Amino acid sequence: MEKAHDKVWNSCLAIIKDIVEWQHFKTWFEPIRPVALKEKILTIQVPSQFFYEYLEEHYVNLLAKTLKRELGKEARLEYRIMVDSGNDKNKPLTMDVAAHGFKTFSNNEMDFPLVINNPVKNPFVIPGLRKMQIDSQLNPIYTFDSFVEGDCNRVARRAGKTVAEKPGATSFNPLVIYGGVGLGKTHLAQAVGNEVKRLHQNKVVLYVSSEKFINQFQDHSRNNAINDFIHFYQLIDVLIIDDVQFFNRAEKSQDALFAIFNHLHQSGKQLILSSDKPPKDLEGVQERLLSRFRWGLSADLQVPDYDTRIDILEKKMKNDGLDMPREVVKYIAYNIQSNIRELEGALISLLAQSSLNKREIDLDLAKKVLRNFVKTSSKEITIETIQKMVCEFFDVSYDKLLQKTRKREIVQARQITMYLAKIFTKNSLKTIGEHFGGRDHTTVIHSCQTVKDLMDTDSLFRESVIELQQKVQLAAM
Numbered sequence: 001m002e003k004a005h006d007k008v009w010n011s012c013l014a015i016i017k018d019i020v021e022w023q024h025f026k027t028w029f030e031p032i033r034p035v036a037l038k039e040k041i042l043t044i045q046v047p048s049q050f051f052y053e054y055l056e057e058h059y060v061n062l063l064a065k066t067l068k069r070e071l072g073k074e075a076r077l078e079y080r081i082m083v084d085s086g087n088d089k090n091k092p093l094t095m096d097v098a099a100h101g102f103k104t105f106s107n108n109e110m111d112f113p114l115v116i117n118n119p120v121k122n123p124f125v126i127p128g129l130r131k132m133q134i135d136s137q138l139n140p141i142y143t144f145d146s147f148v149e150g151d152c153n154r155v156a157r158r159a160g161k162t163v164a165e166k167p168g169a170t171s172f173n174p175l176v177i178y179g180g181v182g183l184g185k186t187h188l189a190q191a192v193g194n195e196v197k198r199l200h201q202n203k204v205v206l207y208v209s210s211e212k213f214i215n216q217f218q219d220h221s222r223n224n225a226i227n228d229f230i231h232f233y234q235l236i237d238v239l240i241i242d243d244v245q246f247f248n249r250a251e252k253s254q255d256a257l258f259a260i261f262n263h264l265h266q267s268g269k270q271l272i273l274s275s276d277k278p279p280k281d282l283e284g285v286q287e288r289l290l291s292r293f294r295w296g297l298s299a300d301l302q303v304p305d306y307d308t309r310i311d312i313l314e315k316k317m318k319n320d321g322l323d324m325p326r327e328v329v330k331y332i333a334y335n336i337q338s339n340i341r342e343l344e345g346a347l348i349s350l351l352a353q354s355s356l357n358k359r360e361i362d363l364d365l366a367k368k369v370l371r372n373f374v375k376t377s378s379k380e381i382t383i384e385t386i387q388k389m390v391c392e393f394f395d396v397s398y399d400k401l402l403q404k405t406r407k408r409e410i411v412q413a414r415q416i417t418m419y420l421a422k423i424f425t426k427n428s429l430k431t432i433g434e435h436f437g438g439r440d441h442t443t444v445i446h447s448c449q450t451v452k453d454l455m456d457t458d459s460l461f462r463e464s465v466i467e468l469q470q471k472v473q474l475a476a477m
């Protein structure tokens with residue numbers, strides 16, 4: 001039996017067909033699927049955000065008239081926008097938006113991963129997605145309050161505060177926070193986001209790692225939905241992108257970032273970026289992006305001095321309700337100098353040891369624990385180690401890895417090894433080449449480039465490389 005929504009929609013189409021030119025009808029109406037009729041609300045599914053906007057712009061009156069003819073003047077229309085058509089692993093993602101010009105409210109849940117329950121409160125706001133609620137993906141523990149100020153971070157912290165008070169309205173746009181690992185980039189960037197949410201409840205804040213951004217982009221690009229991807233990001237008021245150095249392997253994602261950056265910047269929206277080096281030193285990132293990164297303020301996070309390290313330890317202890325002798329705190333602060341993550345790591349190891357051995361924390365225990373900690377925390381990674389890890393990972397023999405063969409698996413394993421050696425060791429390209437049966441440095445350059453390109457286009461390949469990268473990283477700790 002014909003469903004109610006099909007019946008209503010077919011009647012509408014019969015009228016529309018006579019009014020709209022054939023070619024336009026084919027383009028804009030045939031792809032529409034009626035999906036539900038509840039009370040007087042007809043929901044129609046449209047293939048993309050762009051499609052929805054086009055209908056809203058050109059055909060909303062026609063739709064309103066025909067639908068009211070069918071259902072009376074109470075008639076309402078809702079679009080179900082296909083955000084992602086899904087695959088065998090993920091179900092399709094859609095979001096529902098009320099049509100402009102039909103007085104209505106929508107309370108549908110949205111499935112887009114970054115979006116939670118969507119009360120489209122005011123259907124008259126255009127574009128219709130403007131008022132949706134987006135889960136900002138922030139960790140609530142990363143606040144300014146828990147971010148201890150010291151000489152090492154004063155400028156960046158103050159800049160962050162200023163931006164949080166007036167997002168998009170200061171010259172600190174973008175705000176770029178840079179510094180080495182474990183110095184607080186993620187914490188500070190998220191603190192700005194959390195503070196914006198506290199001060200400006202109506203602002204849409206979104207935190208995303210560069211990895212996730214790039215992955216999402218590649219998924220959308222595979223589904224021919226790049227426009228939807230870009231549109232989505234253009235709805236954000238405060239966009240925080242962490243670790244932008246990772247864009248160096250993703251040329252096409254950089255194009256998307258460029259479009260999003262321009263749109264947001266021009267519309268007075270705030271961008272906050274973090275990076276492990278100052279923008280001018282970022283390799284493999286397009287110059288046009290770098291020059292934009294330099295438009296605002298770049299503030300660095302430095303290694304904390306002794307007093308700040310003490311303050312940080314005491315803050316952590318206070319937050320966790322812990323206590324330990326002052327001399328132990330000093331001992332840790334004195335000995336762990338490299339970064340704050342290690343400082344925390346030392347504290348956690350010490351607590352673990354103390355509770356495992358049912359032993360009070362004292363200087364002796366601290367010395368014992370820190371000895372292990374420091375020893376295991378800065379291993380030098382060699383080309384040989386990486387070669388071994390890659391061989392194990394792909395189950396190829398060491399000899400094969402070095403041989404001259406055109407077998408694809410082996411060629412790729414070798415290229416990945418060179419790529420990782422370039423990232424994780426301080427060896428020159430020449431030395432790396434020598435470790436692969438005397439290949440020259442241009443081969444190494446070519447290999448690294450190939451790996452980057454493949455990571456951009458082949459997600460399985462990309463996953464392998466990332467997994468390996470994590471293994472090597474772990475081995476280096």
Ligand code: ADP
Binds near residue numbers: 179183187
């Ligand atoms: P990064 O992103 O630069 O690698 P994170 O932001 O992840 O570093 O910081 C590492 C750890 O150190 C986190 O647990 C963070 O909360 C903590 N941390 C960093 N800076 C500070 C600070 N100024 N005060 C308190 N904790 C800090």
Ligand code: MG
Binds near residue numbers: 185186243
């Ligand atoms: Mg980080």
